[in-house]
Structure formats: structure tokens, C-alpha cells
Amino acid sequence: MRAQSAKGPGAPRPAEPPQSPKGTHDILWPESVRWERLIGTFASLSERAAYGLIQSPLFEYAEVFRRGIGEGSEVVGKEMYEFADRDGKMLALRPEGTASVVRAYVQHRPPLPWKAWYVTPAFRHENPQGLRYRQHHQVGVEALGASDPDLDVEVISIADDFFVALGLRRYELKINSMGDEVCRPAYVELLRSVLLERRAELCDEHWERLEANPLRVLDCKRAACREATTDVPRLVDSLCEPCATHFSRVREGLAALEIEAVLDHRLVRGFDYYSRTTFEFASAAITASQNGIGGGGRYDGLVEMLGGPATPGIGFGIGIERVLGACDAEGVFPLDTPALDAFVVDVAGGACARDLTAELRRAGLRADRAFDGRSMKAQMKLADRSGARVALIVGPDELAAGTVSLRPLRTASDQQIVALNDVIAVVAALREDER
RNA sequence: GUGGGCGUAGCUCAGGUGGUUAGAGCGCCAGGUUGUGGUCCUGGAGGCCGGGGGUUCGAGUCCCCUCGCUCACCCCA
Known part of the structure; x- marks a missing residue:
């Protein structure tokens, strides 16, 4: 049983969940x-x-x-x-x-x-x-x-x-x-003197800029300032x-x-x-x-x-x-997430899910599984959502026979029975076919 | 630092002029199908309606404050 925090007048208020600081973001998968x-x-x-x-x-x-x-x-x-x-x-x-x-x-x-x-x-x-x-x-x-x-x-x-x-x-x-x-120093002086003559046409915020860095007046976005600086001497010419x-x-x-x-x-x-x-x-x-x-x-x-x-x-x-x-x-550089090679569905105790996913991964294949002894339906749902190419299903029958039922999830191909010893080679071959 | 807009479920959003128990879609969980996902049906969980104060018999709704997000100015990637 999960401990539920008691609700009611005396219950302590849950702390407000912290947020990422202003102007920062988490980049989650995918x-x-x-x-x-x-x-x-x-x-x-x-x-x-x-x-x-x-x-x-x-x-x-x-x-x-x-x-x-x-x-x-x-x-x-x-x-x-x-x-x-x-x-x-x-x-x-x-x-x-x-x-x-x-x-x-x-x-x-x-x-x-x-x-x-x-x-x-x-x-x-x-x-x-x-x-x-x-x-x-x-x-x-x-x-x-x-x-x-x-x-x-x-x-x-x-x-x-x-x-x-x-x-x-x-x-x-x-x-x-x-x-x-x-x-540059000579140009800056030239620009400053020209702009000083036209300071009335510039926006106020540039007045002190004229002293410190007249160059920055050039990239002002305001139409009036741009107008006033159109025929000013250009740095490239100096x-x-x-x-x-x-x-x-x-x-x-x-x-x-x-x-x-x-x-x-x-x-x-x-x-x-x-x-x-x-x-x-x-x-x-x-x-x-x-x-x-x-x-x-x-x-x-x-x-x-x-x-x-x-x-x-x-x-x-x-x-x-x-x-x-x-x-x-x-609309370019679209997101495409790499497919899992297999998702292990184990309704025969979980030992096979534990061992087979480890073997698949050691063989360089991408594999995942469900935890917490979920129902077969739930595991199949997770397999589907994971984007895996195939589900490797292990129930009591397969466990007894030393096999795995390989169910394609992305194509209409038939489900097939594969010997446990061959599973890794078969899944690896499917990955190669995809390429 | 200076302005405008917006804060309701995990997400996207409904909730005329205040009025019973706050809704939908998607997502999630479970069941229908005790060994089969993606479609469909049924049910369920999940909300201090951003927070505080005020007006009122009564506030998600109106007023004030505050916090957060967002857009823009400035500047930059």
C-alpha cells in the first residue's frame, strides 16, 4: 500500500513544485x-x-x-x-x-x-x-x-x-x-562627426552612444535612424x-x-x-x-x-x-526516432524478459521490456508504443518449448515461432532487412 | 530594466451579464478479449480554477496585489 498523505484541514500543504529558472528549458526525448x-x-x-x-x-x-x-x-x-x-x-x-x-x-x-x-x-x-x-x-x-x-x-x-x-x-x-x-579609429571619428551634425534626427538613446561607440548607431532598427544614416560614410570605403x-x-x-x-x-x-x-x-x-x-x-x-x-x-x-x-x-530536419529492434513481452514470470533483453543489448540490438508484471495486453500496448519492430512474446508454452513467439508490429506479416537460441540472429537479420 | 497579452486535469482548451456536485478532446489506467498492440465500446483515476486579499448570501467568473508564462522594446545565438 502506498502511503497516502491525509487530506483534510490538518494536512500539511504540499510544497509548490519547483520550475526551471526563467529563460531555461528542459529538452526531453524525443x-x-x-x-x-x-x-x-x-x-x-x-x-x-x-x-x-x-x-x-x-x-x-x-x-x-x-x-x-x-x-x-x-x-x-x-x-x-x-x-x-x-x-x-x-x-x-x-x-x-x-x-x-x-x-x-x-x-x-x-x-x-x-x-x-x-x-x-x-x-x-x-x-x-x-x-x-x-x-x-x-x-x-x-x-x-x-x-x-x-x-x-x-x-x-x-x-x-x-x-x-x-x-x-x-x-x-x-x-x-x-x-x-x-x-577603424579614423573612421569612427569621421562617423562621429557626421552623426553629431545630425543628432537631432537620431533617437535619444544614441546620444551617449555617439561618444562611446558611434558604430552601434548604424544597426539601429528605427526607420528615422536608418534614414539619417543612409548616406553616411561607410566603413568598407574607409x-x-x-x-x-x-x-x-x-x-x-x-x-x-x-x-x-x-x-x-x-x-x-x-x-x-x-x-x-x-x-x-x-x-x-x-x-x-x-x-x-x-x-x-x-x-x-x-x-x-x-x-x-x-x-x-x-x-x-x-x-x-x-x-x-x-x-x-x-519544415526541414524533421524528427525521426530510431526504432527499437525488439520489445520483450514476458507473461511467464519475468526471468526471460530480464535475460533476453540483456542478451539482445549485448548483441548490439536496441531492446526494451515492461516491468512490474503487467498484463499481456498492457505489455503489448507498451510494445506498440515503443516503436519496436517486433514483440518477442514468452508465455508458459514458449517457456516450456524453449521458443519465443515473434510478432511483427509494423507490418502485416504473420507471427512466427523461433527457437530461443536463434532469436538474436533473427532479430538482427530483421534489422538488416530494414536498411 | 520598460510595456502588452495570458494563467482552469499530464497536454490542448470550453466554461454569455457571478448561482447547485467545474466540463470536453487527447493522453494515462482497467475491463470488454483469464495469451496478443495499433481500431472500437464501457468504466476509472487525475483539479487549493497560479497564489493572497477584497466585494457578495454566493466568486473559475468582478476588484486589488503578487507570482509565473508569453510577446515586444533594448540587445543578441
């Missing part, structure tokens, strides 16, 4: 099957290009992100999960992938060029909305040690190949160059010779690989570490306002910022939730 397949697809594409998996801690000393991403960025300034460790040192949950990977490079100094891929949660304290979470997940790559524009092309093509592999078609690749420490050459080589390379990229001179990404090439993939199928499915760029100064030797680098992050959202919107 939805988790798509995650496994998505990550597996990304891993295989990255490893094909000689990127190796990196696992690094989910939290870092907060200064890794402060120095890397930038004190003035929105993410570090007001969204980072930051807390004091028990010994008082400030830690932070990773808000994005790149800074940790670069920190790991500086710490271990593997031979260059060094190419790594990752899959990781990322944490930002934002107000959640459609396809925006406090914990989201990214796959990504980082490549350090080469400033060759062909490396930019390689990195971008991995992302593009990944989207193609999933079946996505309705997305756009936007690309821009942020220049470098030679040409690049120094090396940056201009690099950028055109990148564009040539993408064209050679038949990857369509549109120049977006307003593309100004939010982390301070970017230089030269920046890019972003946006889904046209997602109706929610958050349609950026991936983005990245070159960060030639970042390794130095984190205390390493001058080392160029480039990478991207792709948001798993948003990519799956785009797949849903396009």
Missing part, C-alpha cells in the same frame, strides 16, 4: 534526438575540416570576459551571470564561446594553426522572448594562428555547409569588415589597404565556393574583439523577431588582450535553439 543529430552533424563537418573538440569550463574568472568581450558591451555590462566564489574571486558563467577558447589557447599554447570546435550552453541575464533564452546553446569553431583570408572563407563555409546539411535554404549571409586598429585587400579576398573566396554573401555595411557586432571580417546568418523563415541563427568574425587582437602573443583568429557561434526554430519554420 526532441532531444534532434539535438543529438544536429550536434553530430556539426561535429562531423568540423572534424572533416580538421577542427578538434574543445571542452572548457562553463565558468571563468570574470575578467576573461570583461577583457575579451569588452567592458562596454551590453553582454558584459548588464547581462553576464557574475558572482563571487567562496574565496571571493569573481567568476562568470560564459555568455558566449570565443573568449573561453582563446583563454584556453593562451594557457596551453598548442601549436599553430590551432582549430577547435565546441558545443556549449551560454548564459545571459536577459528578458526571455521568442527564441531568446537565459541559457541557450551554441555550436561553433575557432581558428587561431593565420590571417589568411582563405581561413575566413573556410570558417564561413563550415557554417554554411552546416545549414545546408540540415536542409535550410531560406537564410542570408551578411558580411562586413570592421577594419583594424589602423583604419578601410586601409591591407584590410581592403583582405576583405576583397574573402569575398572572392566565398564567390568561388558559390556561397552567396551580401555586403551589409551596417553589420556591427556587439563584442569589442572583432576586427576585419564580421558576418551573420539570418533566417528569413523565422517569424519571431530574433532571427539571427549564427554570427562571428575575425578577432586579431583578442589573444593579446588576454595576455598572449599577437595571434590572429576567427570563429563563429551558431544558436542551436534558433537553428531548430528555423528548421521548424522551413
Whole structure:
């Protein structure tokens, strides 16, 4: 008998069930099957290009992100999960992938060029909305040690190949160059002076931005601001010779690989570490306002910022939730769950269910069974729902004869009697037939 | 951080202007079929109607507060 909590006036109130924190989600089976397949697809594409998996801690000393991403960025300034460790040192949950990977490079100094891929949660304290979470997940790559524009092309093509592999078609690749420490400061000054003349046309929130980071005014969505910045000088026209050459080589390379990229001179990404090439993939199928499915760029100064030797680098992050959202919107990358090879129905005491499922599994077959001595009808129902190809039925008759009744559940074939010794071979053969 | 919308069963949702014991579909469990699932029939379990306070003879319904979810702004994956 199960102990029932007494109901009535004196009964203690059951505690309210806890919920996952705001902006976080559980991914249950079978939805988790798509995650496994998505990550597996990304891993295989990255490893094909000689990127190796990196696992690094989910939290870092907060200064890794402060120095890397930038004190003035929105993410570090007001969204980072930051807390004091028990010994008082400030830690932070990773808000994005790149800074940790670069920190790991500086710490271990593997031979260059060094190419790594990752899959990781990322944490930002934002107000959640459609396809925006406090914990989201990214796959990504980082490549350090080469400033060759062909490396930019390689990195971008991995992302593009990944989207193609999933079946996505309705997305756009936007690309821009942020220049470098030679040409960008001059452009920023130029832009600031032009925008100061037009400050009356800009929305108020940009006024202080003009001082700190005039570039960010360019990506404002408001029509008035866009109007005021349409004929403003463009960063791509102010690049120094090396940056201009690099950028055109990148564009040539993408064209050679038949990857369509549109120049977006307003593309100004939010982390301070970017230089030269920046890019972003946006889904046209997602109706929610958050349609950026991936983005990245070159960060030639970042390794130095984190205390390493001058080392160029480039990478991207792709948001798993948003990519799956785009797949849903396009009706691609459907969920398909792998079938069980067999479900053992035992109405003769249960010993056979125990032993036969173990044998099937040791033989590399996928098998399940029912517990708690359920009725045959109930067990058959579970067998059906499990998606198994066949039910292996063992009752007193079979037990006495040393056989199993093999009942197909997905086809109209007849039920057959199989010797217990042959069951594994027969089930394995059925699996092969299916392929 | 700032606004709008919504909270009723495991899920999706009904419940005109307050009025007996709060409903449906799906799902779950059992039986019909004591050895056969998927169809069908019958029955059953499962609800502090998000929480608290107020108005009222009476609140799922009206008012206030609060929490949660959600969409949008900001920003980003």
C-alpha cells in the first residue's frame, strides 16, 4: 500500500513544485534526438575540416570576459551571470564561446594553426522572448594562428555547409569588415562627426552612444535612424589597404565556393574583439523577431588582450535553439526516432524478459521490456508504443518449448515461432532487412 | 530594466451579464478479449480554477496585489 498523505484541514500543504529558472528549458526525448543529430552533424563537418573538440569550463574568472568581450558591451555590462566564489574571486558563467577558447589557447599554447570546435550552453541575464533564452546553446569553431583570408572563407563555409546539411535554404549571409586598429579609429571619428551634425534626427538613446561607440548607431532598427544614416560614410570605403585587400579576398573566396554573401555595411557586432571580417546568418523563415541563427568574425587582437602573443583568429557561434526554430519554420530536419529492434513481452514470470533483453543489448540490438508484471495486453500496448519492430512474446508454452513467439508490429506479416537460441540472429537479420 | 497579452486535469482548451456536485478532446489506467498492440465500446483515476486579499448570501467568473508564462522594446545565438 502506498502511503497516502491525509487530506483534510490538518494536512500539511504540499510544497509548490519547483520550475526551471526563467529563460531555461528542459529538452526531453524525443526532441532531444534532434539535438543529438544536429550536434553530430556539426561535429562531423568540423572534424572533416580538421577542427578538434574543445571542452572548457562553463565558468571563468570574470575578467576573461570583461577583457575579451569588452567592458562596454551590453553582454558584459548588464547581462553576464557574475558572482563571487567562496574565496571571493569573481567568476562568470560564459555568455558566449570565443573568449573561453582563446583563454584556453593562451594557457596551453598548442601549436599553430590551432582549430577547435565546441558545443556549449551560454548564459545571459536577459528578458526571455521568442527564441531568446537565459541559457541557450551554441555550436561553433575557432581558428587561431593565420590571417589568411582563405581561413575566413573556410570558417564561413563550415557554417554554411552546416545549414545546408540540415536542409535550410531560406537564410542570408551578411558580411562586413570592421577594419583594424589602423583604419577603424579614423573612421569612427569621421562617423562621429557626421552623426553629431545630425543628432537631432537620431533617437535619444544614441546620444551617449555617439561618444562611446558611434558604430552601434548604424544597426539601429528605427526607420528615422536608418534614414539619417543612409548616406553616411561607410566603413568598407574607409578601410586601409591591407584590410581592403583582405576583405576583397574573402569575398572572392566565398564567390568561388558559390556561397552567396551580401555586403551589409551596417553589420556591427556587439563584442569589442572583432576586427576585419564580421558576418551573420539570418533566417528569413523565422517569424519571431530574433532571427539571427549564427554570427562571428575575425578577432586579431583578442589573444593579446588576454595576455598572449599577437595571434590572429576567427570563429563563429551558431544558436542551436534558433537553428531548430528555423528548421521548424522551413519544415526541414524533421524528427525521426530510431526504432527499437525488439520489445520483450514476458507473461511467464519475468526471468526471460530480464535475460533476453540483456542478451539482445549485448548483441548490439536496441531492446526494451515492461516491468512490474503487467498484463499481456498492457505489455503489448507498451510494445506498440515503443516503436519496436517486433514483440518477442514468452508465455508458459514458449517457456516450456524453449521458443519465443515473434510478432511483427509494423507490418502485416504473420507471427512466427523461433527457437530461443536463434532469436538474436533473427532479430538482427530483421534489422538488416530494414536498411 | 520598460510595456502588452495570458494563467482552469499530464497536454490542448470550453466554461454569455457571478448561482447547485467545474466540463470536453487527447493522453494515462482497467475491463470488454483469464495469451496478443495499433481500431472500437464501457468504466476509472487525475483539479487549493497560479497564489493572497477584497466585494457578495454566493466568486473559475468582478476588484486589488503578487507570482509565473508569453510577446515586444533594448540587445543578441
